Amino acid sequence: MYVLEGDKSAASRELLSRFTAPYYLLHGTDGKLGTGIRLLDCGDMMITMDVPTDFEKSLLRGKPAAVHP
Known part of the structure; x- marks a missing residue:
């Protein structure tokens, strides 16, 4: 898997750690x-x-945060 990591935040790192x-x-x-x-x-x-x-930012605002495969 290759990741186009635009956010580089704690939330994105935590998400990627699940894969x-x-x-x-x-x-x-x-x-x-x-x-x-x-x-x-x-x-x-x-x-x-x-x-x-x-x-x-979307997650912190309580909004859906889409990740695209």
Whole structure:
């Protein structure tokens, strides 16, 4: 799994900590959309996750916080 980590907050780190081996292997995080797409297109990655920049702020406001696979 590759993560497009836009938020870099405690909430996003806690979420990502739930994706553990052997079911998920985290192969990297970054803020560049193109990296995840390239890895998918090349077959080097099976799944990517996009954690938006306002993830923690939404949670703290009591609003839904969407994460996109």
